[in-house]
Amino acid sequence: MVIENKLVKKLATTTLIVLASLFSATSMAAQDITIGFVYVSPIGDAGWTYQHDLGRLEMEKNTGVTTKYVENVPEGPDAERVIREMAKRGDKVIFATSFGYMNPMLKVSKQFPDTAFVHATGYKMGKNMGLYNARFYEGRYLTGVIAGEVTKSNVLGYVAAFPIPEVLQGINAFIQGARSVNPKAELRVIWVNSWFDPGKERQASMTLMSQGADVITHHTDSTAVVQAAEERGKYAFGYHSDMSKYGSTAHLTAATHHWGNYYTKVVKAAIAGNWKPENVWGGYKEGMIKLAPLNPSLPAELRNRIASMEKQLTAGTLHPFAGPVVDQDGKIRVVAGETMSDGDLSGMDYYVEGVVSKL
Amino acid sequence: MNLDIIESILFATIIAGTPLIIVALGQLIAEKSGVLNLGAEGMMAMGAVAGFAVTFHTGNPWLGVLAGMVAGALMSLLFAVVVLTLMGNQVATGLALSIFGGGLSAFVGKPYESEVLEAVPTLRIPLLADIPVIGPSLFNQQPLVYLAWALFGGIVWFLYKSRSGLLLRAVGESPSSAHSIGYPVIRIRYMATLFGGAMAGVGGSFLSVFYTPLWVEGMVAGRGWIAIALVVFATWRPFRVLVGAYLFGGVMVAQFFVQGSGLDINIPSQFLSSLPYLATIIVLVIISRDQNTVRLNAPVSLGQSYRPDA
CATH class of the missing domain: 3.40.50.2300 (Response regulator)
Structure with a gap:
């Protein structure tokens, strides 16, 4: 009887927790969820940060969450402060898009175990810190x-x-x-x-x-x-x-570079509650790498050849x-x-x- | 090594040194009057964005240079009001101006980030440009290159041959003496500071209109600081500024050529990249090693506020 009682109690609390989390999930509209981005340079009109920002906008459109970014953040103590502020205000996922954010992010991630931290181009992972990079x-x-x-x-x-x-x-x-x-x-x-x-x-x-x-x-x-x-x-x-x-x-x-798909995937997983830190190194196959439209002056034969090589890269049959x-x-x-x-x-x-x- | 390579190294050297010369000579005049303005980086950024915007809208690079000059002068006016009228600390105000200029230029320049200017053609000087090797590299150049030379000549004459130049140096040596014999110290310092700002603006517009015809935040990339350092290492002598700036540009370009040539040398690229800084400092320190000339040329009141007794 005693054992059964304990089991019932446990079941009851679990149900309660599940119900509560369901309730909070439904009461929290997507736009109330904030996602933070840390950029190393101004967004500008082309370049590394610009591509991350395109990814951010695409993810925002796909998921309906609110995104916030801070641009021009120097790598080092300033980055730690920015990342900590984002975590403090309750951002669900924080993306840090430069190599030098690795140690500051790792440090902050230990203090906010419920936040998902994702770092681009580094090599250190944590219990709640994942990595991504592109080929x-x-x-x-x-x-x-x-x-x-x-x-x-x-x-x-x-x-x-x-x-x-x-x-x-x-x-x-x-x-x-x-x-x-x-x-x-x-x-x-x-x-x-x-x-x-x-x-x-x-x-x-x-x-x-x-x-x-x-x-x-x-x-x-x-x-x-x-x-x-x-x-x-x-x-x-x-x-x-x-x-x-x-x-x-x-x-x-x-x-x-194209980060939109990946950002969407991570944020959706985090909202669903099943995000796990991963080490992602994506290329053509994952849609992270593409060529811009080829110059019209290039001969048709070469264009076709490039197109078929793109398919081979996607299929994994071509390795540089x-x-x-x-x-x-x-x-x-x-x-x-x-x-x-x-x-x-x-x-x-x-x-x-x-x-x-x-x- | 064939002549073509020497020619293109020389050509690139002149181009790379030009913005440094213009900015450093402007700073030299301001410092000779006793005003140390560390805001060159910010003034250059404002000059660059103003120059780009005006050239973009009018299609006239000269109006762009003029706009850069005005923008730089306005920035230095702000500085002058704080340090000369309100007696603010020159070092702190200059640093603030540098940061402010960087931020403001980014803000003003946002709409221009995706725009492109057409490259300004070089200006060929007849006869001189026909001299082999040095002709094409020295006399078939961007027009502002000649302007930098004219500026150099003008400043040498002004500082050492004209009465006003003597006065400017007197103010920098001992503002109280200059004041006591009836010269308007503050007004002279205002003018020198504004000149320094205007030249920083021209240097900035050279970057965004002539050198790399584009505007991006942060494109000055430390050249303002190099210009300030150049003035100090050149011990406030215009000719040494000229030598230092071309030396810096020259070593920069030469090490690029060495890297690209595929010569079998085992020097890390990081070391090669630091060579322009090392070479310029070493050469200028060696030619300025005589303590007496340093003392003679350094403006004694540099960086100190001066309030004339009524």
Whole structure:
């Protein structure tokens, strides 16, 4: 009897809790739920943060929740304060969209166990902190294929920010793509050591073009590279966003990021109460990576080929780092028949064959 | 290394040094009168956004430069009222101006972020531009490059050959002496500060109209601070400002060329990127190592408020 009584009590309380949570769920309209976003730079009109903001708007439309964002948040103590404020006001999910928010977010996440924290591009997870990132290199590979086809000088140029694995993946995927169709192609890389400095980015572009590059691209955050190519009558690829309006002739396409689907998924899960921290590294398959519309000047045959490669990337049958992958010094990094593991990708610290600059 | 490469390095060097020269020379005049305005970064940002907006609406880059000049001067007027009339602290006010300018320019510039300007063609000087190598890089340049040279010449003449220049330096050395013999110290400091602001505005508009024809928040990217540092390391001498600015631009461009060339050298890119700063500081410190000339050229009253006794 005693045992039964306990069971009944337990059942009763559980029912009560379930009822209460149901009640609160129904009484709380979607627009009362707030979701916070922390941005590292101003939203602007193109670039990394702009793409996250497009994702935020798409998610808001899909779910009906209220979103709030703070832009231009420096990585460090300021970020901790912003994230804590969002958690305090009761945001259900908080998205932090830059690498340097990792430690501040981890710290705050421990103090607010009921809030879902999601951090982009980092590597530390927590009990209530998930990770997401995109396989940017998949888009890069396709732009490389186009570059290899259109280049006449066989010299390609790349303006890059900092030599970290994510940037190196992009550089290496680009030249892998180019050399898959044009084994004579070579790539020159200039590091500007800044994520955002239009003046330096332009200077580096001009340098690359005067060293013979006729197709250039960049892993920095302004549109200066595309503009410089347009001025000199050369070709360029945008990055992060479609940058065609900054150079309608030069802009062949852009490797763009799309976060809307993922944000929608996370927020829906959090509202339903079944969100779990995950480590998501999505690419073509997850819809996180796409190419911007191809320049109309590109031949139909190439467009078709790119379209079918996009399908292969989605299906997982094409891998930009399928063996053999040989590095700059001739060392074999992936043997024929295999593809590079995610672990090796995340630790990439070398140039592959075809890059003539040195690290 | 062929001549084409030298030519394009030289060309890019001149372009990269120009905004620094214009801003630093303006700051030099203000500092010679004893006013230290750390707000160059903010004034440049305002000059950049005003220059871009006016060029965008009128299609005339010169009106843009004029707008940048006015915007920079207005910003420095704000600064001058606080530090010269209200006796505020120059360092704190300058820092505030720098932050304020960054924020205000972002706010004003929001509608222009997606717009693009057409590049301004270079201005070719006949005959001189035909000299091999240096001709095309020095005399087929953006018009503001020549303006920077004219500004340099004008400032050297003004500071060392004109009576007003002597007066300006006197105010910077000892405002009380200048005041005691009947010169309007505050008015002279106002004019010098406004000139400094106007030049910072021109430098800003050079960035957004000529250098990278676009407007984005934060595009000044620290150049205002570099200009301020340049004045100090050049020990307040115009010619050294010129040398320092071109040296900075030159090393910046040269290290890009080294990186892009694929030369087999094992120097980390982070070190190469810091070279322009290192080289400029080392060279300027070496040429300015004589303590006596430093003391002779540094304005004694720099950064100090001065209230004339009635």
